[in-house]
Amino acid sequence: MPKQKTSAPGTSHELLILGVGEELFGVNIESVQEIQILKGLTPVPGTPKFWAGLINLRGRLVPALDLHSYLALPGINGASYSKIVVVTGAGLTVALFVHEVKGARRFAKEAIQPPVRNASRQGVEVITGITADLISVLDLNALLSDPRIAVGEDRP
């Protein structure tokens, strides 16, 4: 799958809006492969906490990432996730645990502001902006490039 780059200024982005707990995150829709109902999760021992387990996606094993845990968000735990969003980035394909998918929205480049510095230390690197209606724009390439991610999964 080709590597996605951030859009150039003056252009617009189409973001898929994901709901994780109270937070809303926007991901580049071109990075998204598919959306599925969460089922058949197999926990993998000895992995970091944010790795929820493995999911059999039509015969292909995909690691499931608990964004909530990864970003150390306050509030609910990840037990009530109902859907997964399969994304690709940095040569990796992962399934993100989400509560809901709000649909796709197109944003102008000017509508996305830089993220608040003090928001979250761990998440600063992967959050590249925030919209007027408080949707955090998630950089999947940055996320999947995080060294913590790499735990020895299969690489495509």
Add this chain to the structure above:
Amino acid sequence: MGFLKNLKIAQKLTLGFGVVLALMIVIGAVSYLQLEEMNKCLLRISTRNINNIRTTSDIDTNTSDIRVAQLAHILADTDPEMDQLERTIADVLKQIDANEKSYEQTMYDDKEDKALYDTYKTKWKSYMDEWPKIRSESRKTPTDTTGQASKNAQKGMNDSRKAFDDASNALLDLVNRNVKNADAARLEGERIHNNALTVMGGIMLAAILLAILIAGSISKGIARPVGAMSRIARKLSEGDVEQTVTVESNDEAGELAASFQNLVGYIKGVSAAAGAIAQGDLNAHLNPKSERDTLSLSFNTMAERLRRVAKAEKDIQGRIQEGTGSISSATTQILATVSQQTSSAQEQAAAVTETTSTVEELRATCELTARKAVEVSTIAQSAVQIGLDGAQAVDNILKGMENIREKVEAIAQNILTLSEQTQQIGEITSAVNDIADQSNILSLNATIEAARAGEQGKGFAVVAEEVRNLAEQSKQSTAKVRSILGEIQKATNAAVMASEQGTKGVESGMVLAEKAGEVIRKLGDNIRSASQAVQQISASANQQNVGMDQIAGAMREIDQSTKQFVDGAKELESAASGLNRLAGQLKSMTDAFRNPSKTTVQTRVKSAPPAEAELAETH
């Protein structure tokens, strides 16, 4: 009348009555003589004068009859008539003869009378001598046709008329003379009567005066000394013995006066001796006038006894003194006790009166109780009815409860069915929701695919967006349905719970209603027995009422009796105080006896009657 003093009373009486008797004999003799004289006059009038008048008058009438018969004879036409008339004439002549004989027996030996009678005799004889000739002429008249015989006869009658008138006049003169004689005899009789009245009146007046004189003299002679002695005797009877009899008479009154004087002296002696004893000189003594002088003898014996009694009296006085002291204290005590008793009786009377009024109130209360008992009985009867109604109502409630229970059970069943159906709807809704989810995901994937397709996928993106919206709407609808179903579920659960509770409530209500029915039945039984008890109470109250009436009557009687007892106690109190006074008087009397020199016998005698009077009052 001085000589009367020397006569005895019997002689005085004999003399007086003798004089009166003599006067009466004189009056009787004079009366007899006068009556004899009057009788003669009456006899003369009745036997001679009246007979003379009658006979001469009869003769006159007879002569007239004969003349009438003769005239009829002349006028008669038949022989039988003439025979009849002749027989009549003969009868009348016989009557004339009888009357003449009667008159001649009683006629007076008087010249004029005799001359008149002779005139009548001669004239009548000459008249009757003419008659045979006239009769023979008259006899001829029936056969005589000439009428000469009748004329002759009439002439004969006319001729004889003179002799007839003379005889008749002589007879009338005789009658008149005899009437005069009778008047004279009557006047004589009246004269004799008046004389007799005068003489007898005078004699009787004299006799009455004489009798009064004698009676006054005799009665005066007897009554004066007796009256004097009577006065003296009365004074003696009053106790005044200082009397002197002063009657100077030689008769029995004088002797009586002398004896009376002796009696006065005797009484004076006895009185003086008694006075001496009264003054305390018990040694008085009387000399008996004779052996039969029992008064003197008795008086001496009495004085002797008195001397002995006087000795004994001093002992007795002491005892009487003690006795009177005891009586006085006892009567004082009695008086105190009686006063106490009186006050107690008055208190008792007040208490009895109070009790009587209380009994009256109690009786009124009893009557009220009886009335209330009747009212309560009525109420109890209606309560019994109400209890029966209540039992009926409870039965109805039980039936209604059973009904409700069945209904509630049916409702519960229906709700259960509803719940199951809701469950099914929920399942269907879940399926729809899943489909919506999947549709949503499909639409999102389609959107992703459209985005990947770039410009060519823009139209598809719109369709995917629409599909996503539809899926979203389906999901929202299912969410709504689910929430509604949840509410229905909750409601059905609540309804099930409520119906179960309702069933339980109905069951417990039925139990309670049965209990209530039981209670009402028991209550009815109790009320019935209470009603019977109330009727018994009513009967008892009536009996009690009767009893209270009797008690009230008894209390009234007790009240009456107590009042009478109080009156009696008051009387007893006054009697006791009278007795107390009497005891005091008795004490003073005995004190007087102890010191006889201080008081006289007279005062002792006078003090006795009031005490007796008080004794009489106390009973």
